[in-house]
Amino acid sequence: MSGGLMVKNSKIIVAVSGGPDSMALLDMLRLQNNELVVAHVNYQQRETAKRDEEIVQRYCIKYGIPFELKLFENEDYSNFQDAARVFRYNFFKELLVRYEAEFVATGHHFDDDLETYVFQRNRKMKSDDVGLAKNSIVKGVRISRPLLTYHKEELIQYCNDFNIEYGIDESNLELHYTRNKIRHEISHLDDNEYQKLIVEMQEKRNENQEFKMKMNERVNSWENALTIKEYATIDNGYRYIYLREWLKKHGIEVYTMSESYLLEIDRNIVNESANYEFNNLVLQSSYDTILLYKKESFSYKFNDVDEILKFESPYFSIEQEGKKIEGITLTSKDFPLTIRSGKLDDQIKMRFGHKKLRRFFIDEKIPHDKRQIWPVVVNAEKKVIFVAGIGCDVHHYSNNPSLFMIELKVS
Incomplete structure (x- = not known):
């Protein structure tokens, strides 16, 4: 041996x-x-x-x-x-x-x-x-x-x-x-029983290797998102093992996670209520989707329109033409102006009343990874005057907007 x-x-x-x-x-x-x-x-x-x-x-x-x-x-x-x-x-x-x-x-x-x-x-x-x-x-x-x-x-x-x-x-x-x-x-054990035990262990080891190959092949296809429907097709006695492998693939420390903790995450995933943070990564499930994404936010400050038009962001783009819903009219009183990622308690005043960002995300079924980097514009008075996808507030609407905020760059 x-x-x-x-x-x-x-x-x-x-x-x-x-x-x-x-x-x-x-x-x-x-x-x-x-x-x-x-x-x-x-x-x-x-x-x-x-x-x-x-x-x-x-x-x-x-x-x-x-x-x-x-x-x-x-x-x-x-x-x-x-x-x-x-x-x-x-x-x-x-x-x-x-x-x-x-x-x-x-x-x-x-x-x-x-x-x-x-x-x-x-x-x-x-x-x-x-x-x-x-x-x-x-x-x-x-x-x-x-x-x-x-x-x-x-x-x-x-x-x-x-x-x-x-x-x-x-x-x-x-x-x-x-x-x-x-x-x-x-x-x-006698010699015969001992040898049988060794053979049994080797057979189980071979079965385990085959299982791990199939599991890795499937987990590697998930990237950072998959449907709950697909996830739920895995035998629930083994799902937490697939989950652990997926988290490990994305660099999350899984070696200290107990089986009971992984089973808890598994249950909440299937119930579309998972919300867990692992250092700079977030795991969430909703709208039949499981997402594993990096925590991000942004905030940029500008003193005039020319500064904004020259600016390039990895999250959104600013143009001089576009659809009406993407347009906003600015005055000198709005500066200094901030374009930042939205917060759930943000709200914007529309002609028909206030619209809360949290409600907009729910109504439009915006994925959680997009919510954290959804662009909003805040003026010098700390008021939200524009939200991507909603448009500008009642005081900043006109037929000749100063600029247009085009859709999110992040896919």
Whole structure:
């Protein structure tokens, strides 16, 4: 099952617990001339924790490898495993930035891979990967697992053969953790049952690869918009996975999003009530359309008509001729004048009363990405005197307009 370790000439953070798996990994990576930084977390949960810390530190001193230690002292947690995991990955993030490293290498091996698969199967989990992926991103951290072709016994033998010191974590033998129970169950399978389990995992892995290919093909066709009708044709048990992939495609951090949060977004999308912000992107659903768009706004100030006529904007265009509804007559009292993106509470005085911009957007079913950059003209008295698509207010209408605001440039 074992194979050569193919990681060379890289700057790597190596997660080393002091056990045979991570110590073997550390030694293999060192021998391949990688620039290494060792990350060790002492969780201080067992008497031998200090022993393992010292084992790792001695190796690093011997070979001149930077040794980074983090003590877990968080008392405020309901689930130790979850709290330790968050603590560990925050530590990794910190080191990746500080050392400008490429990724974190961990000592996960084939036995861990198989245990993970059984864990996923037992819980009926819909994970990105079946078992463990050789490369993945976990909580925003790029992780590499170079030892997935090795069995644990092979790694122990490696350490013994090359006189590499290691410690055994006796808590792995306790059965009150689910992982340890699974490990215990697998170890008691006969050869035939064990091989059947491996074949089963590989078959599920092949199915998952086929699923991901079809999903990526479909998601890549969505760009930044799609109809809710099309979205709803996806099996609702898998829609949130498609949603996560679509968000990831657009650079949104999805690795910290829980399944329940993604399912909430999914429900609101189908109900045409989704409205979520992710940094500079907005996800909204309405009028049978799902939109993912960049937050934008604009505001330009002008002192006279000549300034406006010389001005070019990526959002709208100004001309000296056009349709009556696009025209506006200005006087010197209107300046300084502002052309900006509209606000939902803007309103304009018409011959038949006031027209609210919010109502106009709803009546005309203007998509949300267009609403945020819809041009309005505001005079020196801070009054909205023109709205694209509505026209000018009652005081700025004439048969010989000063200028024309042509339709939005943004498609």
